[in-house]
Amino acid sequence: MSLRKRRRLSMCVLAGGIATMVFAGEAAMAPGALLVLAGLALDVLLVRCPRCGAWLGNDPGEFCKNCGTEIDYKAK
Numbered sequence: 001m002s003l004r005k006r007r008r009l010s011m012c013v014l015a016g017g018i019a020t021m022v023f024a025g026e027a028a029m030a031p032g033a034l035l036v037l038a039g040l041a042l043d044v045l046l047v048r049c050p051r052c053g054a055w056l057g058n059d060p061g062e063f064c065k066n067c068g069t070e071i072d073y074k075a076k
């Protein structure tokens with residue numbers, strides 16, 4: 001799975017959690033919050049620098065902020 005796909009996956013889970021909380025009302029607060037946390041956890045676990053393993057963060061650029069490696073989002 002490429003970095004781009006991993007990022008999209010975690011963002012989808014996170015957005016699903018937020019949508020659940022916003023649209024499904026109070027009863028869905030707990031499961032919605034769980035989805036948001038799961039999305040964040042997926043991002044931290046999966047969206048990492050291929051070289052040094054640092055989390056690329058909320059706003060990843062072309063280069064790793066930790067080691068300066070150029071990030072290839074399409075590499076598998």
Ligand SMILES: [Zn+2]
Pocket residue numbers: 049050051052053054064065066067068069
């Ligand atoms: Zn790095």
